[in-house]
Every structure is written in C-alpha cells, then in structure tokens.
Amino acid sequence: MTEHDAAAGPAADLMVVAENVHKSFGRLEVLRGIDLEVRRGEVMCVVGPSGSGKSTFLRCVNHLEKINAGRLWVDGQLMGYRQKGGRLHELRDTQVAEQRRGIGMVFQNFNLFPHMTVLGNVMEAPVQVKRERRADVREHALRLLDRVGLADKAAAYPRQLSGGQQQRVAIARALAMRPELMLFDEPTSALDPELVGEVLDVMKDLARDGMTMIVVTHEMGFAREVGDSLVFMDGGVVVESGPPREVLGSPRHERTQAFLSKVL
Numbered sequence: 001m002t003e004h005d006a007a008a009g010p011a012a013d014l015m016v017v018a019e020n021v022h023k024s025f026g027r028l029e030v031l032r033g034i035d036l037e038v039r040r041g042e043v044m045c046v047v048g049p050s051g052s053g054k055s056t057f058l059r060c061v062n063h064l065e066k067i068n069a070g071r072l073w074v075d076g077q078l079m080g081y082r083q084k085g086g087r088l089h090e091l092r093d094t095q096v097a098e099q100r101r102g103i104g105m106v107f108q109n110f111n112l113f114p115h116m117t118v119l120g121n122v123m124e125a126p127v128q129v130k131r132e133r134r135a136d137v138r139e140h141a142l143r144l145l146d147r148v149g150l151a152d153k154a155a156a157y158p159r160q161l162s163g164g165q166q167q168r169v170a171i172a173r174a175l176a177m178r179p180e181l182m183l184f185d186e187p188t189s190a191l192d193p194e195l196v197g198e199v200l201d202v203m204k205d206l207a208r209d210g211m212t213m214i215v216v217t218h219e220m221g222f223a224r225e226v227g228d229s230l231v232f233m234d235g236g237v238v239v240e241s242g243p244p245r246e247v248l249g250s251p252r253h254e255r256t257q258a259f260l261s262k263v264l
C-alpha cells in the first residue's frame with residue numbers, strides 16, 4: 001500500500017482510506033492496524049467473526065470512536081483532525097459533527113425515534129441540523145420514502161411497522177442528509193428471514209445508483225452479487241480482501257476458510 005501524504009491527502013477517487021488504524025478499549029486492543037481503501041462508488045462488504053472489530057471499525061470511520069494510532073481519511077479529509085505544519089490538531093466537536101454529516105449510518109436495530117412519524121423521522125436531521133427549509137425537506141423526505149417503497153407509510157409510527165419497513169425508514173432517514181458515504185452495520189441481522197430481501201433490495205438500488213457503501217453483513221449472497229470488494233476481518237486485522245467471488249470461492253487463508261465453512 002502506498003503512503004498517503006497527510007498534507008495532500010489521498011487520491012481524489014478514494015472515498016475512505018484507513019492506514020494502520022489502531023483502536024483499544026483500555027487494555028483490549030480491538031483494531032490492530034487496519035489498512036484499506038474504498039473507491040468512490042464502491043460497495044465494500046466486511047465479514048468476520050463476532051468480536052473481530054467490524055462495528056468498531058465502522059464507528060472509527062465516522063469518528064464515533066477516536067482512533068489511537070494511524071490515519072483515517074473520508075472524502076479527502078482526515079477524520080477528527082486538521083493538519084497544520086507537520087502536526088495534527090484535534091478538531092472541535094462541532095467540526096467533527098460537520099465531517100460526520102457526509103456519512104450516513106444504518107444500524108442493526110433501526111434506532112428510529114419512536115414518538116415521531118415516519119415522515120418526521122426522515123425530516124428531523126435536515127431540519128434540526130442543516131436548518132434547511134421545511135417545505136424542501138418534506139418534499140425530499142417524501143421522495144426518499146417513495147424510493148424505499150414506503151410512500152404510503154409517511155404518517156405511521158415506527159411501532160406500526162414491520163422490522164423490514166423500519167429498517168427501510170432508517171435508510172431513508174440516513175439518505176435525507178445527502179451523504180457521500182453510507183455505513184451499514186448488519187442491517188438485516190435483526191430481521192425475520194422473510195423481511196431481509198426487501199432491505200437488501202433497497203441497498204442494491206442504492207449501490208446501482210453509485211453510492212459508496214461499507215456494509216458489515218452475513219449475507220454472502222449480497223456480498224457476492226452487489227459487493228465490489230470483500231474484506232475478511234479477524235482479531236482486529238484485515239486477514240484477506242479482494243473481489244467477493246475470489247475471496248468466497250477460493251479463500252487463501254486458513255482463518256478465512258474456517259470462517260466461510262461455517263457461514264456458507
């Protein structure tokens with residue numbers, strides 16, 4: 001891997017660059033030197049055993065967790081820091097929040113606001129955070145709900161929806177901020193099997209539309225069909241990565257083989 005000049009930043013076609021990213025919680029070293037690159041428009045799927053650091057890595061990408069060493073660029077910006085002369089200076093919370101706006105995140109458990117309607121959920125961030133005009137936000141939100149197949153649920157409350165519908169609202173809500181990058185952390189793991197497909201279809205549609213995505217998932221069919229790259233993580237490192245068909249079809253490392261033999 002090439003060294004990126006911290007001042008100039010990575011090449012313009014790279015949306016995410018992780019260089020030797022380390023993260024510890026107390027004495028537990030969870031990420032032990034992650035190197036990876038995600039091109040603009042790429043869909044990267046991340047798989048690996050429980051506890052391997054997948055969620056932690058996603059949380060580092062949008063700086064919900066501060067890394068202990070290494071560098072992380074998103075959209076050409078060093079996450080959480082500003083380079084001045086040869087030194088790094090930590091950004092203020094408001095500046096980090098600004099960086100984070102370009103990144104949408106979707107979690108396993110939807111995390112919708114229970115007291116707000118579906119439309120209210122999708123409108124909340126652009127109205128409160130971006131202070132956009134209500135009428136414009138509303139129009140955009142309705143378009144997004146239509147896109148995820150939920151135009152008729154705008155007035156419903158989350159508790160009135162199935163898990164698959166709630167997750168599609170969560171995706172619409174993330175898209176309402178017009179992100180450049182979408183992070184998905186096991187978006188279908190909490191769903192009944194018959195609801196998984198409708199959420200994956202929405203993600204497929206996003207991918208076709210050119211969205212850059214990092215998707216932590218156990219859905220190997222999705223990874224094979226939609227993923228441009230597949231990363232296998234174990235023990236806080238990237239053990240193996242490459243085109244999904246290659247990694248899934250002929251894994252090179254023993255640990256990858258052992259993991260895949262359990263999930264495929």
Ligand SMILES: Nc1ncnc2c1ncn2[C@@H]1O[C@H](COP(=O)(O)OP(=O)(O)OP(=O)(O)O)[C@@H](O)[C@H]1O
Nearest residue numbers: 025026028030048049050051052053054055056057
């Ligand atoms: N805030 C935290 N404080 C302390 N330890 C943490 C914290 N967050 C995660 N960990 C630990 O870091 C390790 C990696 O966790 P992480 O959630 O990133 O794994 P994962 O690969 O996403 O696993 P899963 O497939 O179960 O979601 C685990 O041992 C976990 O207990």
Ligand SMILES: [Mg+2]
Nearest residue numbers: 054055056185
């Ligand atoms: Mg996780």
